[in-house]
Amino acid sequence: MNVIVIGHGMVGSRFVEDLVAADPYVRVTVLGREATGPYNRVLLSSVVAGKTDPSMLAMTAASGDRVRVLEGVAAVEVDREARLVTDSAGELHRYDRLVFATGSRARIPDIHGIATDRGLIPGVSVLKDLSDATGIVERLPKARRAVVLGAGVLGLEVATGLAARGLSVTLVHHAARLMERQLGDAASQIASGSLHRLGVTVITETSIAEALDKRGNLNAVRLTDGRQILTDLLVMCAGTLPETSLARRAGLPCERGICVDETCASPADPRVFAVGDCAQPPEGGTGLVAQGWDQASRVVAAWAGAVDGSGGSDGSRRADARREADDDLTKVVRVKAPGLELVTMGLSGKFDHGERDLRAVRISDPAVGRFVEVVVSHGLLVGATVVGDKACATELSAMYTRMLPVPADPAHLIVRPLASMGTSSTAKAPADMDDADTVCNCNTVTKGAIAAAIHDGCASVDDVARATRAGTGCGDCRSVVGELIQVCTADAGSGDKVPALAGRGEG
Numbered sequence: 001m002n003v004i005v006i007g008h009g010m011v012g013s014r015f016v017e018d019l020v021a022a023d024p025y026v027r028v029t030v031l032g033r034e035a036t037g038p039y040n041r042v043l044l045s046s047v048v049a050g051k052t053d054p055s056m057l058a059m060t061a062a063s064g065d066r067v068r069v070l071e072g073v074a075a076v077e078v079d080r081e082a083r084l085v086t087d088s089a090g091e092l093h094r095y096d097r098l099v100f101a102t103g104s105r106a107r108i109p110d111i112h113g114i115a116t117d118r119g120l121i122p123g124v125s126v127l128k129d130l131s132d133a134t135g136i137v138e139r140l141p142k143a144r145r146a147v148v149l150g151a152g153v154l155g156l157e158v159a160t161g162l163a164a165r166g167l168s169v170t171l172v173h174h175a176a177r178l179m180e181r182q183l184g185d186a187a188s189q190i191a192s193g194s195l196h197r198l199g200v201t202v203i204t205e206t207s208i209a210e211a212l213d214k215r216g217n218l219n220a221v222r223l224t225d226g227r228q229i230l231t232d233l234l235v236m237c238a239g240t241l242p243e244t245s246l247a248r249r250a251g252l253p254c255e256r257g258i259c260v261d262e263t264c265a266s267p268a269d270p271r272v273f274a275v276g277d278c279a280q281p282p283e284g285g286t287g288l289v290a291q292g293w294d295q296a297s298r299v300v301a302a303w304a305g306a307v308d309g310s311g312g313s314d315g316s317r318r319a320d321a322r323r324e325a326d327d328d329l330t331k332v333v334r335v336k337a338p339g340l341e342l343v344t345m346g347l348s349g350k351f352d353h354g355e356r357d358l359r360a361v362r363i364s365d366p367a368v369g370r371f372v373e374v375v376v377s378h379g380l381l382v383g384a385t386v387v388g389d390k391a392c393a394t395e396l397s398a399m400y401t402r403m404l405p406v407p408a409d410p411a412h413l414i415v416r417p418l419a420s421m422g423t424s425s426t427a428k429a430p431a432d433m434d435d436a437d438t439v440c441n442c443n444t445v446t447k448g449a450i451a452a453a454i455h456d457g458c459a460s461v462d463d464v465a466r467a468t469r470a471g472t473g474c475g476d477c478r479s480v481v482g483e484l485i486q487v488c489t490a491d492a493g494s495g496d497k498v499p500a501l502a503g504r505g506e507g
């Protein structure tokens, strides 16, 4: 079978690796527009912040005589009748199955003066690709001021990252609240205060009307309310849109993303699939890598015949249950911002209490930049917002993702983690975790799988990542993996069995 994969990003590359491992006869051609191999895009804001070197982002990719990867080559046309893809070098590729893994593109707001015929003017950027991140970093030595447009998750990461580099940063946001989908008024105000302490000035309820240049380089921006801000850099973090242009031209049904069914196949063509950020599955796309990686592994399993697709077997029922759990995991929003701890999960911000039996309890402590709210229903944590309290965020995310029963008085959810501040939180006790507990949420890797890898000889976090993939996504769980290595090796040294696992995992 000849498979063509369009897009060699985080999901396309994972898909090819898994497919080649699962099918000894398949031949795959990968067309990748970017001139590099696959890399961890999730960590690009960390590159901008100077916390991660670009050389550390490279991801593993399939190789061998059954895989042909064309880097720096885009697919420009798909002829579904002839089953041919034309690439940007004019070469034709025939397929039996075609997989779109074209990801998403940054939304460029309508701002006068940001672009010429040659593209964005020097000093104006988005943050989507490695070249965007390195382009921003290259301008830093001559930059003293930056404006970041958009206070969503990425905007906060970029603003704090540039502030950590010593720039004076202004964060401009159209809504009244930061991360308005996730944060309510009090949490947003406390987060704004924390940003101010980090050197970020927040301006809300306005946008940027015009970019002003000096000899072709960005020099200032003019806000829609008339104010002008001098700046050397403008980074636009105004959201992303699934990359569907090629699929649309090929006549495939697209809405926000490329429409696919639960097997990731296009309803218009059983030979065509879409995975990752470009896809719009029945449950909706999340824009998070865990969903794309789950889709990739499901398609490979289905092609290999491991999934019968009838929806009636024990296996498929278990897969459905896993997927429901995974959907739940994706509702945890964690901002990777240097100096600012901010996590939301489930119901947060201004949510509708409706008819549900919800109890919400909060503490708000602007003086120290701390806000915690928990929302409980029928004995379960169904939502939380945490600003400025890492231990509490870790504890609550574990409780939320594992659906652990909560204390009768929800106030104890807030008081208990705070009471344990400065001591070792139960959330940080890998020895107490259960084998079934998920440590890496991006890759759905359990403590049991990690403990097994350590027993098989993995001695470092990178060894475990190679063996299990834990820690290769957002990287949040790498410290837990490190602790597990210590626990398991100490335990092996003492001759004890690796402890059975009850506790909390972070992904």
Ligand SMILES: Cc1cc2nc3c(=O)[nH]c(=O)nc-3n(C[C@H](O)[C@H](O)[C@H](O)COP(=O)(O)OP(=O)(O)OC[C@H]3O[C@@H](n4cnc5c(N)ncnc54)[C@H](O)[C@@H]3O)c2cc1C
Binding pocket: 006, 007, 008, 009, 010, 011, 012, 013, 031, 032, 033, 034, 041, 042, 043, 044, 045, 073, 074, 075, 076, 101, 102, 103, 104, 127, 128, 129, 154, 243, 246, 275, 276, 277, 278, 287, 288, 289, 290, 292, 336, 474
């Ligand atoms: C700065 C940043 C921070 C993020 N942080 C997080 C996070 O904390 N957690 C999280 O879960 N997710 C995060 N994400 C999102 C995550 O990176 C994506 O979910 C993930 O990369 C999706 O993988 P993908 O393969 O679908 O798309 P991508 O990784 O975007 O790859 C798509 C590839 O397809 C290529 N392509 C497009 N069109 C064509 C064509 N016609 N021909 C050939 N190639 C083509 C593109 O150039 C690109 O290389 C972040 C993203 C960014 C940019």
